[in-house]
Amino acid sequence: MKDDVFTFLAKLLRDQSGLALPRDKEYLLESRLAPVARQHGHQSIDAMCAAIRGGQNRAAERDIVEAMTTNESFFFRDTATFDTFRKSILPTLLTARAGSKSLRIWFAACSSGQEPYSVAMILEEERARFAGWNVEMVATDISNEMIQRSRNGLYTHFEAQRGLPIQLLAKYFDKEEQGWRVKAPMRERIKFRPFNLLESHSSLGVFDIIFCRNVLIYFDLPTKRDVLERMSRQMARDGVLFLGGAETVIGVSDRFAPHPGHAGIFVPAQAVALDRAVGQ
Amino acid sequence: MKKSWLIVDDSRVIRGIARGILRDLGFETDEAEDGKQALEACIKRMPDAVLLDWNMPVMNGIEFLRELRAMPGGTTPKVFFCTTENDMSHITQALETGADEFIMKPFDAEILSSKLALQGLA
Numbered sequence: 001m002k003d004d005v006f007t008f009l010a011k012l013l014r015d016q017s018g019l020a021l022p023r024d025k026e027y028l029l030e031s032r033l034a035p036v037a038r039q040h041g042h043q044s045i046d047a048m049c050a051a052i053r054g055g056q057n058r059a060a061e062r063d064i065v066e067a068m069t070t071n072e073s074f075f076f077r078d079t080a081t082f083d084t085f086r087k088s089i090l091p092t093l094l095t096a097r098a099g100s101k102s103l104r105i106w107f108a109a110c111s112s113g114q115e116p117y118s119v120a121m122i123l124e125e126e127r128a129r130f131a132g133w134n135v136e137m138v139a140t141d142i143s144n145e146m147i148q149r150s151r152n153g154l155y156t157h158f159e160a161q162r163g164l165p166i167q168l169l170a171k172y173f174d175k176e177e178q179g180w181r182v183k184a185p186m187r188e189r190i191k192f193r194p195f196n197l198l199e200s201h202s203s204l205g206v207f208d209i210i211f212c213r214n215v216l217i218y219f220d221l222p223t224k225r226d227v228l229e230r231m232s233r234q235m236a237r238d239g240v241l242f243l244g245g246a247e248t249v250i251g252v253s254d255r256f257a258p259h260p261g262h263a264g265i266f267v268p269a270q271a272v273a274l275d276r277a278v279g280q
Numbered sequence: 281m282k283k284s285w286l287i288v289d290d291s292r293v294i295r296g297i298a299r300g301i302l303r304d305l306g307f308e309t310d311e312a313e314d315g316k317q318a319l320e321a322c323i324k325r326m327p328d329a330v331l332l333d334w335n336m337p338v339m340n341g342i343e344f345l346r347e348l349r350a351m352p353g354g355t356t357p358k359v360f361f362c363t364t365e366n367d368m369s370h371i372t373q374a375l376e377t378g379a380d381e382f383i384m385k386p387f388d389a390e391i392l393s394s395k396l397a398l399q400g401l402a
Contacts, residue, residue, distance in 0.1 A: 074394070162391055166379075
């Protein structure tokens with residue numbers, strides 16, 4: 001790939017999605033964008049970029065961003081995280097919210113939907129503890145295609161088997177000709193909508209739990225810091241942020257602090273609580 | 281000590297694939313071609329886990345599972361059905377008879393290892 005093409009694509013991706021693409025990831029551009037180029041009638045990625053540069057082509061730009069920001073997901077990815085959610089985080093918040101009986105959860109980059117559906121299944125399994133509660137789940141992703149896939153809740157034979165206990169498959173999915181579809185009541189419990197993490201988060205409201213796992217790793221440091229700061233403003237003062245097991249806020253943002261004893265889980269730092277207390 | 285698997289399938293090809301994946305994951309494996317052979321193997325030495333086909337000659341998978349669970353020590357092994365019979369009625373019957381997991385063929389190493397993790401075997 002020519003240098004100017006790489007530079008053009010890296011800038012496009014950074015500007016539109018925050019994705020930081022180092023030169024050693026050029027192979028990802030080659031493998032993921034070749035089908036996009038063909039789909040838009042170009043012989044090569046170079047030809048597609050030349051056409052985009054020649055004039056506005058929002059559809060091709062959008063498809064490039066979608067192709068590069070779509071990442072693999074599977075049910076109950078990192079089982080330890082979901083165990084912690086169920087056994088530790090959820091009971092604590094259930095006690096803390098016993099008065100309001102309200103819980104809001106945001107999945108900030110839901111990809112093809114396995115993460116929000118995994119949490120929805122946990123909540124359903126624990127439903128006896130949520131009698132009379134208002135639990136709102138909002139799942140967003142930059143990709144319209146992923147949001148549509150998530151809403152459809154249809155998973156292939158392989159996707160439906162990766163990480164999903166058979167008891168839950170039997171309980172919450174229907175078998176269809178093309179694969180396994182999440183049952184309608186479960187799909188309707190989650191509000192799926194396209195959303196770019198670089199935009200203002202304020203329209204989303206305040207959340208008790210935010211899942212943003214394995215997303216920040218694709219951003220450069222200033223973008224990570226910016227996204228974490230925006231998220232901190234949308235989080236209840238005793239809320240919980242889930243990042244990927246290998247991700248951290250240390251050295252990135254002082255808005256969150258590690259949750260004692262749980263890798264990849266963070267809580268708002270004292271500074272955030274103080275900001276709120278003085279109305280900032 | 282390595283945990284042991286009994287692979288029960290009348291297809292030599294499937295047994296070979298499963299053997300390769302399980303050995304790569306660090307398990308010891310033994311094999312049987314049908315449910316009757318599998319029961320005999322379990323009498324000699326109860327495995328830690330069983331990968332079990334449904335349709336087999338002589339004794340099918342569900343008949344084997346029923347007899348296994350009634351044997352002394354037969355409730356211990358984790359049983360993973362691994363079959364092309366993947367409609368909901370077969371899944372339900374397998375779970376009601378005492379299967380721990382259910383793998384729908386075709387499967388790959390990722391599916392098998394993720395199912396093992398769910399049962400604490402990975």
